[in-house]
Amino acid sequence: MAAVFVDSFLAEFFGRINSVSYDYKLSAVYSELLLTNGGIIFPSVRNRGGMNLAIPSKLFDSTCEVVTTEVSRIHRSLGYGLYFEHPVRRSCDFAEDGAIVWSSKSRGVRWSPEAGLQFDPSPGWRKPTPKPVA
Numbered sequence: 001m002a003a004v005f006v007d008s009f010l011a012e013f014f015g016r017i018n019s020v021s022y023d024y025k026l027s028a029v030y031s032e033l034l035l036t037n038g039g040i041i042f043p044s045v046r047n048r049g050g051m052n053l054a055i056p057s058k059l060f061d062s063t064c065e066v067v068t069t070e071v072s073r074i075h076r077s078l079g080y081g082l083y084f085e086h087p088v089r090r091s092c093d094f095a096e097d098g099a100i101v102w103s104s105k106s107r108g109v110r111w112s113p114e115a116g117l118q119f120d121p122s123p124g125w126r127k128p129t130p131k132p133v134a
Contacts, residue, residue, distance in 0.1 A: 010040060068092045
């Protein structure tokens with residue numbers, strides 16, 4: 001019951017409608033200091049239909065892979081996380097340091113109701129692991 005209470009309190013706190021733009025930093029501090037083996041999902045302050053994920057940077061670096069990036073122009077927001085958008089540019093290639101290589105060809109993307117977004121197989125980018133000092 002305590003875990004449900006804490007989760008509910010944090011979701012309400014991070015999803016406050018009257019939040020100011022820098023409140024997202026609280027979720028970053030919370031995830032770095034208190035979360036060790038997981039993260040927290042909470043409602044977006046700016047878009048009531050959207051969700052945010054806060055996880056510690058070490059966990060992200062060790063388990064997540066960036067597979068694609070996109071810049072889009074939003075033409076009309078319908079609310080609830082729904083909008084009409086037009087892709088401006090996409091990339092699935094990244095330099096060794098994580099910089100986006102915009103000149104690359106984007107790999108194929110498919111969407112289906114059953115599986116959501118699916119990308120053609122291609123390696124993404126992960127934060128390089130430090131090389132041991134000899």
